[in-house]
Amino acid sequence: AEIFRDKELKRCAVCGRVFVPKSNRAKYCPDCAARVHRRQKTESERKRRSTVDS
Secondary structure, three states: OOOOHHHHOEEOOOOOOEEOOOOOOOOOOHHHHHHHHHHHHHHHHHHHHHHOOO
């Protein structure tokens, strides 16, 4: 069951806090993830809006 529990810990790329990832791709702790993903989405939308000419 939880044999490799200690190897599942990751360090957040923003704040450096140790957290247990929900997936293999997790890069941020839950607190930072919401902020980082919101910022990334905002930048993506801003870029998309600037390239589309109506």
